[in-house]
Amino acid sequence: MMVLDGKIASAAVKQELLEQTQMITQSGNRAPHLVAILVGTNGASETYVASKVKNCEEIGFQSTLVRFENTVAESILLDSIHAFNNDPNVDGILVQLPLPKHISEQKIIEAIDPSKDVDGFHPSSAGKLVQGLPSFIPATPFGIMLMLEYFDIPTKGKHAVVIGRSNIVGRPMSILLSSNIPRGNCTVTICHSHTPNLKEICLQADILIAALGKPEFVKADMVKDGAVVIDVGITRVDDPTAKKGFRIKGDVAYAEVAPKTSAITPVPGGVGLMTIAGLLKNTLQAYKMRIG
Numbered sequence: 541m542m543v544l545d546g547k548i549a550s551a552a553v554k555q556e557l558l559e560q561t562q563m564i565t566q567s568g569n570r571a572p573h574l575v576a577i578l579v580g581t582n583g584a585s586e587t588y589v590a591s592k593v594k595n596c597e598e599i600g601f602q603s604t605l606v607r608f609e610n611t612v613a614e615s616i617l618l619d620s621i622h623a624f625n626n627d628p629n630v631d632g633i634l635v636q637l638p639l640p641k642h643i644s645e646q647k648i649i650e651a652i653d654p655s656k657d658v659d660g661f662h663p664s665s666a667g668k669l670v671q672g673l674p675s676f677i678p679a680t681p682f683g684i685m686l687m688l689e690y691f692d693i694p695t696k697g698k699h700a701v702v703i704g705r706s707n708i709v710g711r712p713m714s715i716l717l718s719s720n721i722p723r724g725n726c727t728v729t730i731c732h733s734h735t736p737n738l739k740e741i742c743l744q745a746d747i748l749i750a751a752l753g754k755p756e757f758v759k760a761d762m763v764k765d766g767a768v769v770i771d772v773g774i775t776r777v778d779d780p781t782a783k784k785g786f787r788i789k790g791d792v793a794y795a796e797v798a799p800k801t802s803a804i805t806p807v808p809g810g811v812g813l814m815t816i817a818g819l820l821k822n823t824l825q826a827y828k829m830r831i832g
């Protein structure tokens with residue numbers, strides 16, 4: 541069984557991005573610039589955004605973190621996005637989700653200029669992805685594709701089962717794996733909360749992607765011997781014995797599932813790190829489209 545270590549694969553992607561950024565700045569151009577917008581003080585969101593900013597710094601990107609109170613009006617947020625859309629020194633804009641209930645996430649996503657949509661959530665990016673046109677791929681599925689590439693996991697002709705159909709993970713993941721691209725060409729089954737025979741379908745998977753957000757949901761009796769298992773789930777589970785009072789759990793019961801697999805991602809240290817790698821790659825792509 542091979543552990544698909546996100547630290548190793550993301551370090552390789554980041555090294556490549558660092559070298560490209562150094563070449564850009566050494567030739568007198570400005571560095572790629574990512575703006576991250578954070579609303580409120582949700583602990584998980586704070587951690588994700590801090591990590592994105594830190595990773596930008598590590599590879600020489602410029603980053604700006606803009607914070608708003610939880611009570612911010614939707615119109616203020618939209619004004620801020622419009623200002624960054626019009627700023628020629630900004631290449632990528634991300635708004636950390638989830639947003640407070642009084643703000644329409646869809647409106648916010650659609651306000652971002654598609655050429656700066658480095659999270660790949662804009663309907664224009666999603667439509668292009670479906671049609672196989674160049675686009676920003678949502679960072680998590682993009683990161684998983686980079687991971688499959690890095691560890692040379694064969695996908696052609698395999699049966700991939702994706703649990704979860706969200707716009708940010710499950711659905712784009714299923715599109716990528718079924719596309720005629722490197723690390724694609726799978727036959728894909730997408731499962732969701734109304735799938736009655738989930739276990740039966742999971743047992744047919746050569747590649748199983750768990751993205752449902754239910755800690756340790758995938759048990760050993762749902763996984764075929766030798767399958768590749770990609771665990772996207774990140775849930776904070778209360779644990780008074782842990783230093784922070786919680787532990788991060790994936791969607792896969794790792795201890796019992798791992799011995800059955802040919803390859804598996806750990807949580808933490810797997811897909812989460814690749815998500816950041818995907819975001820950084822999208823930001824460089826946005827920069828190159830802007831600067832040429």
Ligand code: NAD
Pocket residue numbers: 680703704705706707708709710731732733734735738751752753754772773774775811812813815
């Ligand atoms: P979501 O809540 O938007 O979607 C969950 C999906 O799972 C839904 O489509 C739902 O139909 C399906 N589902 C729920 N219960 C199910 C069940 N019992 N059986 C089958 N399907 C079921 O979640 P999301 O935003 O796609 O995120 C999923 C998980 O991935 C969460 O734990 C989230 O924190 C994590 N996540 C991790 C990363 C990362 O970088 N590792 C990035 C994004 C999301």
